[in-house]
Amino acid sequence: MTTPSPFTYEALPMRVRLGPGAVAQLSEEITGAGLQRVLILCSPEQQDVGESIATALGDQAAEVYPHARMHGPVEVAAAARERARQLGADGCVAVGGGSAIGLGKAIALEHGLPIIAVPTTYAGSEMTTVWGLTDNGRKRTGKDRRVLPVSVLYDPELTISLPPQVSATSGMNALAHAVEALYAPDSSPIINLMAEEGVRALYTALPAVVADGTDLEARTEALYGAWLCGACLGATTMSLHHKLCHTLGGMFDLPHAATHTVVLPHALAYNQPEAPRAVAALKRALDINSDPATALWELAGRLGAPRSLHELGMAESAIDAAIEAAMTSPYANPRPVTTEGLRHLLSAAWAGKPPTT
Structure with a gap:
């Protein structure tokens, strides 16, 4: 038997739902997080999924914002932050892969808006406090508890169309x-x-x-x-x-x-x-x-x-x-x-x- 070396382990505070049909519980997760009106973030390729989620949420959805891009360009993040402010959104639902979730993190970093993540890929960004922004070809990364999603819904049915x-x-x-x-x-x-x-x-x-x-x-x-x-x-x-x-x-x-x-x-x-x-x-x-x-x-x-x-x-x-x-x-x-x-x-x-x- 090998005795473990001294270590520190700290669990990150979030809820996780995993299983077919999990996205149907999104409205409940939004309410449970104390949110009323959320901005739906996605990439252009995921706009149809974003629209269907917004339709299901009804008045809980402020708008679908389908402009997420990989590597988190600072100009995209700035525009998304401003749109969230204009709409009076008190939270974001990031639907898609690392690009959408990264955009949600950028808004959380600047405005402190809570994120609920609905991953449709295997990127894993939703489980971390890591954020990344790219400016003039240089990508900066950091860690901040504010960007950690409060809830993550893993629904394999949303990954069926992934090529x-x-x-x-x-x-x-x-x-x-x-x-x-x-x-x-x-x-x-x-x-x-x-x-x-x-x-x-x-x-x-x-x-x-x-x-x-x-x-x-x-x-x-x-x-x-x-x-x-x-x-x-x-x-x-x-x-x-x-x-x-x-x-x-x-x-x-x-x-x-x-x-x-x-x-x-x-x-x-x-x-x-x-x-x-x-x-x-x-x-x-x-x-x-x-x-x-x-x-x-x-x-x-x-x-x-x-x-x-x-x-x-x-x-x-x-x-x-x-x-x-x-x-x-x-x-x-x-x-x-x-x-x-x-x-x-x-x-x-x-x-x-x-x-x-």
């Missing part, structure tokens, strides 16, 4: 949250259990989800895994993987989930020599005896997801600028981050090569 590749990259993005939590400096036995179970659930569910998007059982299992992985992200410090993805996304406007998909196996391979406990946990979760980084790279291939930054539109000549930006501020990581190490990592990720240490 196979979006499901794949969104799920890989969620896996990254748990992987980094396993070697975070402020992890704990509780978080490790959640991370291992979250990885297991997503690794099992994603191939079934991509094969048949109407498989409600697989969709439910994937949302369950995404919830656990997101909670791990919310409770720990982000490391090399997230730092690189925020840098690449902010500088080159690369698609968020796809960037996580490409970078994850390479960042994990970089850190594996200094994270033996994380490697052991991942081997259990993936039910393998081989290298976890390679297993995740192979999973992306089986899912038909992108495996190179080149595919996402990044120029090879941009690698040097990305390295310089990533090295500008220190961050927690189990293995020291060097310019040479980042060049090896990003060159392999750009070309779509298998991950190596």
Whole structure:
């Protein structure tokens, strides 16, 4: 028996509903949060879902605001904040993935309006106090309790229409949250259990989800895994993987989930020599005896997801600028981050090569 090292664990205060039909309880959640009139936030692609939710809410819905964009451009956040003020909204319902929920967080950060999240992807932002805003190609992130949703409704029926590749990259993005939590400096036995179970659930569910998007059982299992992985992200410090993805996304406007998909196996391979406990946990979760980084790279291939930054539109000549930006501020990581190490990592990720240490 291994005695746990001293640790601190703090649960984040929020309600979670998970299961088919959960969105039908949204009106009850709004009332329970003490709200009367909410602004419905979504991306243009999710406007139909936003409109249907607004119709169901009736007078509780102030308006549908379908202008969320990835990476949280500051100008979009400013316009949304002003619209919420004009409408007299006392809260927001963010419907969609990380873009919509990120927009809700921007409004909460500025005006303190409570958020209720209705995720339709596996991004996991709804489980964290992390916010992100992009200004002039630089993405800033921070943590603030004001941006944490007061309630989250996970309804797998809302994910049925999620295309196979979006499901794949969104799920890989969620896996990254748990992987980094396993070697975070402020992890704990509780978080490790959640991370291992979250990885297991997503690794099992994603191939079934991509094969048949109407498989409600697989969709439910994937949302369950995404919830656990997101909670791990919310409770720990982000490391090399997230730092690189925020840098690449902010500088080159690369698609968020796809960037996580490409970078994850390479960042994990970089850190594996200094994270033996994380490697052991991942081997259990993936039910393998081989290298976890390679297993995740192979999973992306089986899912038909992108495996190179080149595919996402990044120029090879941009690698040097990305390295310089990533090295500008220190961050927690189990293995020291060097310019040479980042060049090896990003060159392999750009070309779509298998991950190596």
